[in-house]
Amino acid sequence: MKRFFIIMLLFITGCADGVDLSEVYSEGSAAFNEKKFDEAEKLFTSVIKQDKEFLNAYLMLAKIYYYNRDYKKSIDSLEEIIERDPDHSAALYWKSRSLVMSDNNCIDEPVSLLKKVIETDSSHTPARLLLALLYEKKGAYKEALHEYAVILNEEENIVNARGNLAILYSRLGLSGRAKSEIEKACKIAEISGCGSEQLKHIRSEIDQCKK
Numbered sequence: 335m336k337r338f339f340i341i342m343l344l345f346i347t348g349c350a351d352g353v354d355l356s357e358v359y360s361e362g363s364a365a366f367n368e369k370k371f372d373e374a375e376k377l378f379t380s381v382i383k384q385d386k387e388f389l390n391a392y393l394m395l396a397k398i399y400y401y402n403r404d405y406k407k408s409i410d411s412l413e414e415i416i417e418r419d420p421d422h423s424a425a426l427y428w429k430s431r432s433l434v435m436s437d438n439n440c441i442d443e444p445v446s447l448l449k450k451v452i453e454t455d456s457s458h459t460p461a462r463l464l465l466a467l468l469y470e471k472k473g474a475y476k477e478a479l480h481e482y483a484v485i486l487n488e489e490e491n492i493v494n495a496r497g498n499l500a501i502l503y504s505r506l507g508l509s510g511r512a513k514s515e516i517e518k519a520c521k522i523a524e525i526s527g528c529g530s531e532q533l534k535h536i537r538s539e540i541d542q543c544k545k
Contacts, residue, residue, distance in 0.1 A: 355381050359391060371398045389415045389422065396428055405436035423451045427461050434468070441468050459485055463495060470502055478502060491522050493529035497536040504540040512540055 362377030375398050381391040392414045399408035409432045415425035430444035430451075448465040451458050466481035482499040485492060500515035516537060523529035 353384065355385055355388060359388070359394075362391070362394060366394060366398065371402060374398060387418065389418060389425075393424055393428070396425070396432070400428065400432055400435070403435075405432045408432040409436070421450070421454050423455045423458060423461075426451045427458065427464075430461075430464060434464070441472055444468055445472075457488060459489065459492065459495075463498070466495075466498065470505075475502065475506060491526070493519050493523050493526070494532065496522070497529070497533055501536055501539055516540060 358377055358381050362374045362381065365371075365374035365377060375395060378391040378395045378398070381388050382395070385391075392411045396408045396411035396415075399405070399411060409429055412425045412429040412432065415422050416429065419425070426447045430447040433440045433444045433447075445465065445468050448461045448468070451461040452465070455461075462481045462485050466478045466485075469475070469478035469481065479499075479502065482495055482502070485495045486499070496515050496519035500512045500519065503509075503512035503515060516533065519529070519533055519536075523533055
């Protein structure tokens with residue numbers, strides 16, 4: 335009975351050899367936030383070596399590989415999560431991003447993954463933003479407009495959503511709506527103090543569409 339209790343205690347605390355895995359994970363997260371990716375990778379890898387079910391460690395490794403542009407390794411890490419939890423919204427979202435970055439013409443699988451994310455988490459704004467862009471790339475403008483509408487209905491102050499929507503309106507020849515959206519986006523950026531530089535590029539693209 336005593337042996338069983340000790341085993342269960344070690345399992346609960348996640349420290350099979352005296353190491354608190356949650357603490358190691360926190361150290362890895364801190365290194366990641368400081369963009370010390372090599373150090374973070376070692377820490378997250380050590381967590382997984384001791385607990386292969388520590389899904390967040392796989393996710394953080396996937397992000398490291400993504401930012402290092404090693405999309406294959408990113409996808410491999412994400413599939414470790416999806417194999418264990420097929421509805422893991424963060425893993426599905428990051429896999430869709432990695433697929434798009436690894437192959438610019440890859441659209442159908444990322445769209446399918448993003449739709450699955452939204453089915454389980456309808457408020458996942460990054461997934462809707464990426465889905466809208468992919469729909470636009472496919473020429474599915476009605477679907478793209480729907481995604482932007484849902485995003486802005488939930489949170490009207492998202493600068494990149496309004497900026498992307500302005501570009502879409504411009505490409506569709508709806509210059510009045512494009513102007514309205516970019517002006518709203520600029521006001522939000524001015525108040526929030528972020529996004530202004532991005533909007534300069536968007537204005538430039540809209541001006542090109544007018545020519």
